[in-house]
Amino acid sequence: MFFASDNSGPVHPEILAGLTDANQGYAMAYGADTQMQAVQEKIRRIFEAPDAAVYLVATGTAANSLALATLSQPWQTIFCSPVAHIHEDECNAPEFYSGGAKLTLVPGGDRMTPEALRASITGEETRGVHGPQRGPVSITQVTERGGVYSIAELQALCAVAKAYGLPVHLDGARFANALVALNASPAEMTWKAGVDAVSFGGTKNGCMGVEAVIFFDPKHAWEFELRRKRGAHLFSKHRYLSAQMLAYLSDDLWLRSARRANDNCARLAEGLRAAGAEFLHEPQANIVFASFPRAIHRRLMGAGASYHLWGAELEGANEDEMLACRMVCDWSIGTDQIDRFLSLL
Amino acid sequence: MFFASDNSGPVHPEILAGLTDANQGYAMAYGADTQMQAVQEKIRRIFEAPDAAVYLVATGTAANSLALATLSQPWQTIFCSPVAHIHEDECNAPEFYSGGAKLTLVPGGDRMTPEALRASITGEETRGVHGPQRGPVSITQVTERGGVYSIAELQALCAVAKAYGLPVHLDGARFANALVALNASPAEMTWKAGVDAVSFGGTKNGCMGVEAVIFFDPKHAWEFELRRKRGAHLFSKHRYLSAQMLAYLSDDLWLRSARRANDNCARLAEGLRAAGAEFLHEPQANIVFASFPRAIHRRLMGAGASYHLWGAELEGANEDEMLACRMVCDWSIGTDQIDRFLSLL
């Protein structure tokens, strides 16, 4: 009953098998391995993007920071949600990699609206060199609060960015979870909607530590390669990144794992709803933000359930007080665990 | 007969087994895993340094750059050999991570001498704010040309640094190979000689991708943690770094692997010498720089041997021309491969 994070579960056996299979003999270092060629081909095919530049790094922060640095200039500002991972959880990595760009927090919650984005963009610099210049827009899909933008919403956000000539980055740490929630194609959720670069997450969905960065316009390729090396994110024994991603993309493992996580999350949400829980954000993928009485939290945690309270403290006298919490399902949560958890409500 | 690099061989089976063992259930993310505690304890014990701060990253460039950034200021210069990896092979990563520090190349080859180091240090800035200020000294052990500093040589270099109040970093990408070559203790080769921080390599010696950074003075700990996170080098599923390092340090795997590599390299060198090859640098660990006639290179490569010519071209009319090459033995080279190679001479 571990719902604390999708960063803490084990690696999927098929990924581990992929690593073991790759561990034969010698392989070219630094990304010249044959597995990487297969990864590139697979991603280009999956995204219907035959010219896309495709790279691997080991952390989501590296994917985001390197992609954004490639799309921006140090005197620009990057538009994102106030709760975006790039703002709240990366210890200024985007600022570091970009050489000092600013982040402009588009007012609102985890979901950016086209109106708020437009207002933020027009609010920045029309006065020559004085203020920060307008830079890329970064959208998080699945959002930090478990929401999923529809294709139409993504199109609308990208349309605003394009109207000002700004590139769009998609932080897809949970790309697969969003995709299966939308029942859309990777192309529809990215370049067809107007996205220029994607952080395509693997780690949270069963990999050991690998994320792809995809640029639909290959003009960014060489700069990204230099930035990756300079950032110390180019692996010498790169085949072990490739092998993870290859296994992840094989036999639809990425989609199977995400579907399983989403389905279990839906089952969890349904059970919570039936038990009277309130939702801070409507769950759309593999994350639930729910409120229910302290007494129930105590019972669940006492029985070994693991998850984070959200701006609340378990300690307290009032057993009826509604306490919010965040629960995440990763690929490794079994339906039996969900049911056991729900039975404790 | 693969001697091109120790970055290209497979992962040692005991490391892979360690990863598989670690792949059970949930683990705390971001370095709070229990394996990391074991790694820390092991490294402190091995280095006889109970207070040392110990961290893991996935690439050698990350280890070097983050360690040097922690020891330096952006207005300083870092002293190193002209062929140091941090200068030649990291695409300005030390400059990036330090915020723009300079590298001063101490004249000479791969082996810094105390005299040359002192001259370089005194050559920098005694004129107030105008020139770069003196910063850390970075020593590479095993050197880029396969040499190993004796303990006395390390002591002498550190003594020069200390005389000017400068911290010392040891780039130990091949730490284990140097240690078994010297038959010294880790403490003797580091803090007892005057070293302040070590990049303790695992990747080139059979790991998948893991390096430890060790600070003997724990005052650097928190700054390093922030720099690592900001550099996007903190792994969420950190247990898979820990598990590699744990397996690497268990049952002396690190020493066994290095000894095997060094021994095979010595056998290779002996055979080459017997066959009349000349040595550009006397091999002391697991790297050989040798010269022999073009005709023999042709024969070897034709038979499938893989290694890099060094400033030379295989194409050419003169069959007797001596061509230099670089050959590296990693843990996975078998004695049979050495012997087969030598039989072709």
Add this chain to the structure above:
Amino acid sequence: MFFASDNSGPVHPEILAGLTDANQGYAMAYGADTQMQAVQEKIRRIFEAPDAAVYLVATGTAANSLALATLSQPWQTIFCSPVAHIHEDECNAPEFYSGGAKLTLVPGGDRMTPEALRASITGEETRGVHGPQRGPVSITQVTERGGVYSIAELQALCAVAKAYGLPVHLDGARFANALVALNASPAEMTWKAGVDAVSFGGTKNGCMGVEAVIFFDPKHAWEFELRRKRGAHLFSKHRYLSAQMLAYLSDDLWLRSARRANDNCARLAEGLRAAGAEFLHEPQANIVFASFPRAIHRRLMGAGASYHLWGAELEGANEDEMLACRMVCDWSIGTDQIDRFLSLL
């Protein structure tokens, strides 16, 4: 009738005379001039701070960015008002000089409240390395909207910062205007209230281009000197910065000029109020934000008055529509100009 900016007026004749006087023979370069010693002594005496470190640079952005970089670390966030000059008007200079620190905009207008500041500080990072770490607080006095914090307000803001161990920077581009408005001493408005470092402006108050940076704790001195040089802000012919500052501080020129500007601004505001203008912000120093009908704006501008409309357009059909504007009085505005302007209302 030039009220567009206090960046556009001429240099005060006493400053120019100071420059001319300084133009005799040779002088030590790079801040070792004898005038600089006099400046340092004067500022230490004026601020009742015998140990203060005192430096000169030529632009306000340099003063702010170098001071903040000295007080912060690249993984921190700097707390400031959403309309602070360091956020809106310095093209990411604070981010550049700090090596990528973030700016956290304390909700509210130009005047930070202790409550909002505390909420912003507590909102940042209590989760280890993930978010930006808490860094310095930067307060602007006179504020961007012409307000002046009382001594008690400054004390309260500094008390919040101190409660979290954070240093306080005062952006005093209009320091003198605030001081005469408060009728306080420089010490009361700075270190006695809890301020650690001051950008002490000269340029907007009659100098050609000089700002002092003052650290009340001299431990910052050497780092600042290196940062200034590395930022290319150390003047070789430094005596001409010193001479400006010396003249500025002599015979209370700085206070006389600020008093004159404030008095004329008050006269302007009084006249506007009498004529029915509305005030967006109550004028407290040398800046007025007022609204009055488009017809009057047309008449004033037609007669040669120069000032900026504030989020409004002169073009438009409705003559009665109230249009906001910003008017600034520098030292060089004469009372006659004010009266002529008011006579046009």
Add this chain to the structure above:
Amino acid sequence: MFFASDNSGPVHPEILAGLTDANQGYAMAYGADTQMQAVQEKIRRIFEAPDAAVYLVATGTAANSLALATLSQPWQTIFCSPVAHIHEDECNAPEFYSGGAKLTLVPGGDRMTPEALRASITGEETRGVHGPQRGPVSITQVTERGGVYSIAELQALCAVAKAYGLPVHLDGARFANALVALNASPAEMTWKAGVDAVSFGGTKNGCMGVEAVIFFDPKHAWEFELRRKRGAHLFSKHRYLSAQMLAYLSDDLWLRSARRANDNCARLAEGLRAAGAEFLHEPQANIVFASFPRAIHRRLMGAGASYHLWGAELEGANEDEMLACRMVCDWSIGTDQIDRFLSLL
């Protein structure tokens, strides 16, 4: 008898008069002043470069660092002489402004040779992303040791750079002194020879503190403007930079001053030579490096002459020992001072 530096003399009266003339009424801030338009036109005409982008900053280090940052990428290396000001005297400002680029020191002295430059360029990175990428070449004219490259030499250096597609920067802190020494046109010494950007110095030749940065290709204009602002080098009261440069360029003041400095330097060198001094570098502009006996140094300094010994100490027993020194003539040195100095030999 002040020969210590051309950074220490007074401002030329015509420059001061220019400042005084400019001190009338209001002027547009931040470079929009009418004087700046005149400066731009003058420089374009003088350089026969009607499309050139022309900007002013206050220090030579700012000019060099901002120009080089505009021409380079953070993963590149800048080629320069080992004694270049950008390497030895700017406290890592080029590294700071470029975001961490490296400086490759072309072996040799103050004068780069095409052969050494070519060897340095070919020595850098042909191995993909691993080493620093090749970046701009920076040439200093007058060199740090008082030498002047001929037009043919400049052409040859630029030709090497162009052969590798690298841009060329000219550090012309003493541009005028070189120009009058060569009796060439500004165009011949810059873009006609292959130079892309110039730091056109004013400060060392009689200005208070102003340098122009000139890009012959205006595509760099907007990026430079943003870099200048972000670097805090855009002056609000910019007219006082413009006024200096305008006076400097008017009535050939820049050429008159340089000619006077060079002529007096030649007179000084001739007298020294006649008195038996030896020259470390043949003086070609306004700097002399000469050696003569300690006894004579004592006598000169005792009589009030001011200059720097060069790697030597005045203290010492041997009166006949030859001690090297560096002497610089600026515009303000009178022939009478030269003669008085020589009479003491």
